[in-house]
Amino acid sequence: MARKVGEVMRVVALFPELLGTYGDGGNALVLAQRARRRGFDVELLEARVGQQLPSADIYLLGGGEDGPQRQAVDLLRSLGLRDAYASGAHVVAICAGLQILGTSFAVGGDEQYEGLGLVDVVTTRGSRRSVGDMAVAVGDDVLVGFENHAGVSALGEGIAPLGQVIRGRGNDGRVDGYRADRLWATYAHGPVLAMNPWFADEILMSVLDVELSPLPSVADQLYAERRRALGL
Amino acid sequence: MLLRKGQPPPPVGPFAISEVVSVVMMPGAITFRDRLAIFGVRILNFLSRHSGRGSGTVVGGRLGLLVSPALLRDLAAARNVILVTGTNGKTTTTAMVAAGWGGEVAMNQTGSNMLEGHVAALVQSSSPRAVLEVDEKWLGAAIEATSPGVVVLLNLSRDQLDRSNEVRAIAERWRQLWIETANTSIVVVANANDPLVVYAAETANEVRWCDVETPWLSDAWSCPKCTRPLRFSSTDWSCECGFARPPATTSLTGDELAVGGRRVNMHLSLPGDFNRANAAMALTALVEVGAELGPALERVAQLVDVAGRFGVRHWRGHELRLTLAKNPAGFTAMLETIDAFAGELWIAINARVADGRDPSWLYDVPFERLRGRVVHCFGERRLDLATRLDYAGVTYELSSADSPPLPNSPVTVLANYTAFQEWLERSAK
Numbered sequence: 001m002a003r004k005v006g007e008v009m010r011v012v013a014l015f016p017e018l019l020g021t022y023g024d025g026g027n028a029l030v031l032a033q034r035a036r037r038r039g040f041d042v043e044l045l046e047a048r049v050g051q052q053l054p055s056a057d058i059y060l061l062g063g064g065e066d067g068p069q070r071q072a073v074d075l076l077r078s079l080g081l082r083d084a085y086a087s088g089a090h091v092v093a094i095c096a097g098l099q100i101l102g103t104s105f106a107v108g109g110d111e112q113y114e115g116l117g118l119v120d121v122v123t124t125r126g127s128r129r130s131v132g133d134m135a136v137a138v139g140d141d142v143l144v145g146f147e148n149h150a151g152v153s154a155l156g157e158g159i160a161p162l163g164q165v166i167r168g169r170g171n172d173g174r175v176d177g178y179r180a181d182r183l184w185a186t187y188a189h190g191p192v193l194a195m196n197p198w199f200a201d202e203i204l205m206s207v208l209d210v211e212l213s214p215l216p217s218v219a220d221q222l223y224a225e226r227r228r229a230l231g232l
Numbered sequence: 233m234l235l236r237k238g239q240p241p242p243p244v245g246p247f248a249i250s251e252v253v254s255v256v257m258m259p260g261a262i263t264f265r266d267r268l269a270i271f272g273v274r275i276l277n278f279l280s281r282h283s284g285r286g287s288g289t290v291v292g293g294r295l296g297l298l299v300s301p302a303l304l305r306d307l308a309a310a311r312n313v314i315l316v317t318g319t320n321g322k323t324t325t326t327a328m329v330a331a332g333w334g335g336e337v338a339m340n341q342t343g344s345n346m347l348e349g350h351v352a353a354l355v356q357s358s359s360p361r362a363v364l365e366v367d368e369k370w371l372g373a374a375i376e377a378t379s380p381g382v383v384v385l386l387n388l389s390r391d392q393l394d395r396s397n398e399v400r401a402i403a404e405r406w407r408q409l410w411i412e413t414a415n416t417s418i419v420v421v422a423n424a425n426d427p428l429v430v431y432a433a434e435t436a437n438e439v440r441w442c443d444v445e446t447p448w449l450s451d452a453w454s455c456p457k458c459t460r461p462l463r464f465s466s467t468d469w470s471c472e473c474g475f476a477r478p479p480a481t482t483s484l485t486g487d488e489l490a491v492g493g494r495r496v497n498m499h500l501s502l503p504g505d506f507n508r509a510n511a512a513m514a515l516t517a518l519v520e521v522g523a524e525l526g527p528a529l530e531r532v533a534q535l536v537d538v539a540g541r542f543g544v545r546h547w548r549g550h551e552l553r554l555t556l557a558k559n560p561a562g563f564t565a566m567l568e569t570i571d572a573f574a575g576e577l578w579i580a581i582n583a584r585v586a587d588g589r590d591p592s593w594l595y596d597v598p599f600e601r602l603r604g605r606v607v608h609c610f611g612e613r614r615l616d617l618a619t620r621l622d623y624a625g626v627t628y629e630l631s632s633a634d635s636p637p638l639p640n641s642p643v644t645v646l647a648n649y650t651a652f653q654e655w656l657e658r659s660a661k
Contacts, residue, residue: 017453018454022592026594026595029623067454191620194595218615219622222616225615
């Protein structure tokens with residue numbers, strides 16, 4: 001149902017102390033600010049370890065090192081993120097977050113750790129780490145970002161990727177992330193929504209269920225400059 | 233003196249060192265091979281400096297180690313060496329140790345903090361006393377080569393993650409060093425308030441724990457031993473598993489610095505709580521090598537400029553005060569310090585290899601505290617900075633060195649690594 005101005009949208013960044021290695025908190029901030037500037041009321045929360053899972057319109061999961069990633073998936077399993085998603089919440093998952101929502105992911109050597117199973121995705125450890133700028137064709141748009149991970153993520157039958165890799169590696173050198181109803185996942189880490197205002201607005205429109213007009217800001221200049229830097 | 237691009241600033245202040253030191257004067261067991269290597273280091277570093285293509289400390293040192301792999305060990309052999317490492321404050325603390333020791337002290341002042349830089353520093357000075365800043369990942373190799381009497385561990389936090397510098401991996405590596413080294417007489421001066429540093433240092437035989445202000449603890453949220461959440465109070469931290477803050481023998485309470493029972497009042501010329509913490513740890517190291525606390529502090533207190541930082545400089549009619557911060561912890565500390573600096577604020581951000589190519593960390597810095605000020609954004613990644621400030625609700629202006637604001641009031645320039653070097657080069661004393 002379309003959101004009215006005056007209704008509160010709640011944005012929750014999940015466990016920033018575990019999944020916040022790369023300025024991931026920026027994504028929650030960007031969603032909140034872009035909604036506020038259009039007149040929507042937004043509540044921005046951080047769910048910290050030891051707390052219950054607050055209800056939310058949208059949850060964000062960021063990047064993290066191996067140990068914290070395991071801790072985070074155990075916590076999210078017991079707190080019921082899966083149920084929250086099933087009952088209508090939206091989820092944005094970045095890097096380690098992308099792996100957590102899948103069926104399993106690699107930790108330590110070649111050991112596989114059980115994920116939350118929201119999506120049929122298996123992540124194994126690749127032979128080398130991918131570090132650098134990346135770009136992904138998402139429909140007619142281009143997502144720009146930076147990746148830093150060693151995961152290779154295989155999407156199950158019928159799981160749609162977020163888009164096709166133009167620069168960098170993403171899941172496997174061909175596609176990046178995945179996309180389901182109310183769910184977006186990418187290896188473009190850190191504040192990817194700050195760098196891609198169109199992507200932030202696409203997510204917001206889905207959460208708010210309204211059409212949004214463009215919101216001109218310096219972020220548009222940043223996006224154009226990053227595309228130029230990547231020769232796109 | 234005209235500085236060319238890429239050239240380090242000339243040595244300044246109490247640690248200006250003579251350029252040519254006779255090999256005969258070198259302490260230690262210098263072999264014939266070492267002499268050849270030292271000759272090569274000098275020639276190459278001279279060429280590097282005078283061609284304007286390098287900092288004049290890396291190429292030569294690298295060649296020297298190729299010619300004589302034992303060169304650093306031989307150069308360091310008869311000297312009293314203090315090593316300084318940690319994520320933030322290495323250069324300043326190293327300068328403080330050198331100043332506090334007094335007289336000529338061999339040191340790597342240009343930020344070349346790997347083995348080749350150490351070679352260059354010891355070739356440039358024959359002083360029997362040396363203080364070297366060491367890149368976090370090179371601490372083991374530096375200890376092995378220089379047999380230090382004291383190693384200072386300042387702090388550990390996220391920095392340049394695009395180079396896979398996961399902080400816990402570094403803490404683990406340091407922890408193993410003390411177990412593996414044959415040199416069991418090293419005194420480790422370590423920050424008791426940083427749980428990752430405590431984890432890294434507690435395996436050493438001799439540790440002097442320092443209770444100094446450590447505002448950034450976001451990377452030490454969970455116990456490095458058992459991963460359970462650490463409990464913090466304003467003065468203490470501990471974990472259920474028994475891992476806890478060790479009792480400190482150096483403490484800084486208000487202006488009173490206590491080192492092993494001796495007390496002095498500390499008033500520095502350099503600004504900022506982080507510089508007070510650096511000074512407390514530098515002085516603790518100096519006491520370990522036999523310096524008198526009072527006179528050493530007097531010398532440290534006189535430092536006003538460390539490698540171009542904090543001192544007043546000039547550029548196109550502007551009066552600039554240059555400050556450097558490279559990562560969230562450094563920026564957080566620096567934002568607090570520059571609160572007190574009136575006038576304009578210019579922030580310059582680059583993302584070259586030396587800076588880390590990923591400026592995502594801007595979102596880990598609490599720029600919200602700058603609300604109410606206007607920030608002029610400079611550097612190759614000024615749009616990343618401006619976007620961050622925009623979302624933080626801070627007024628910003630896009631600027632560049634080609635079209636800077638008109639001179640108005642004193643300017644604080646806060647820049648990350650290569651951006652800082654650019655501002656240092658384009659401005660003058």
